[in-house]
Amino acid sequence: MVALARKTLIHEWRRYLPASLAVAFSGMLLLVQLALVFGIFNGAAVYINASRGQIWAGYPGTQSIDSGRSIPRDAEMHLLMDPQVAQVEPFQWVNGDWRGKRALGSVSVFISGVDTAPDALAFARVIPPALRALLNEPDAIIVDRADLPKLGIRVGESGILNGFRVRLVGTTNGLRALGGVNIVASLATARRLNVGGDPRPAYYVARLRDPQQAAAVAARLDPHERGRRYSVWTASALAARTVHYWLFETGAGLGVVFMSLVVFLVGTVITSQTLMGAVAGSISEYATLNALGASHRALSRVVMEQAGWVGLAGLVGGGVLSALVLVLAQGQDVPVAITATGILACAALVMGITLLSGLLAVRTLRNADPARLLR
């Protein structure tokens, strides 16, 4: 079999290059957009993702971790009674109002009160034990490095938080929040800053002996009775609830879908136009083949194969472009996150662009009427 599709692609690569570039850039736009949105909205679940526990207990029906309310202290005992649970610690949630030294006005902040033990679970992934120990100092706080300009403060300096003077003892990376600044303090400091609020914690975090059992443990620990005063989730379930809440309740999710449609449309228009131009440029040759007995289906296969190769080249190009952009973004502290499912979804959309463009180009083959060669 003569590899007409491939040989033509290689021989006339300049003709097909715009199509591959359109596919590559569409793929990059789709992926980077998704990575940015996931990155930003993962910030909403940073409390969960940056912590080590597998189980969270919180107020029933909590849709997003930042809307947590105090729960009874007996939740801690209830969790500890399960043989799988190895460790439980409270997680205090306080809304705050920050005034820095400079004239930056007030900044809305979220205060997380955490255990300061070296093996504590909350924010264990972003606050190493040495840094955490600094929180034992009264009124000590830790923030994300990227939030310093917003707060107008440097390490060692003080600011006013909920009317109390607090001191920044250190910074870390990976604490950025959505719609505010995250401030980490010890449980004692957080309680002091929680003026007039409920002194009970909003969450309890638990570590299991076998992390694989998280789903089963959460299911048996979740009080099912009516009128329950707290619920139990796996960490991933609470994180997913939170990201989902922010994605869809804020309209950002629809925005992603809408932007993806726009990218899909633009990619398809450019790719299909290029492929149609290529088919139109060879229409006499296709018509001759048809005259000699090659079916329209056989000719369509050639065009679809070309579309497939163009898409594959675009997919590889788009992958490389996306990787470069994501690495660049990460280097600049731009929140980006991408999952395998996200990459697969983007790849599927890109191949969808290619497939649709190929089908549109196949329609151009209708003009491959050999009778026209005789007029």
Place this chain on the structure above:
Amino acid sequence: MSATMSPAPAISARDLAKSFTVGKVSTRVLEGLSVELAGGELTLLSGPSGCGKSTLLAILSGLERPDRGSVAALGEPVWELNRKELQRFRLHHIGFVFQGFNLFPALNSVEQVELPLSYLDLGAAETRRRAEAALEEVGLGHRRKLRPAELSGGEKQRVAIARALAKRPQLLFADEPTSALDSVSGQTVIDILHRAARQHGTMVLCASHDPRLIAHADRVLRMEDGRVLADEHTLHPAAAGEPAA
């Protein structure tokens, strides 16, 4: 193989009529034309442009449906076949040579010839063998690795003829095959077509207004205004069909 006389004509067309409508103007191109064409003969269809020779070629070769009339090619009622059957019929029995050579720029000569053969499911070895034999036949065996851009006009047309001949068609249609060529190349091309008719018993129908070709044709059909005005057997007056128009 020597020139053979088929008892039945390779093509027999009866009462063909065709008109084209452009806007509100309808033009009659063919008017009740009947013709029979024999295998082993090179028939030249000559006449001024617009006289209907290309249309007749298209109708006889199964590319353009007539408004009226019938065509029997190798005993098959061509215009009673459906699109798929017609395509199969063309694949197995018909070769075409067009004025524009219509070669794929990306393929070398042997691949150009192999391409239509590949739809016959002959197997790679037989396909290659036939393609190389066809290129040898048109005298281009030594040019088989060259792409169209590296060939002269005459050589391109010879590749196109090899592409048509490699299928070993019983019917070969050529539309103005020499009009884009210089006289030497044109001479070579018409010789090849003539040889194909003689050696393989192929019916070759060649539409052309190139007067140089007349001397090489076995039979000349002179057309004007959609009718055959004259039917002359030249070198070998052994045609099977009688003029009907």
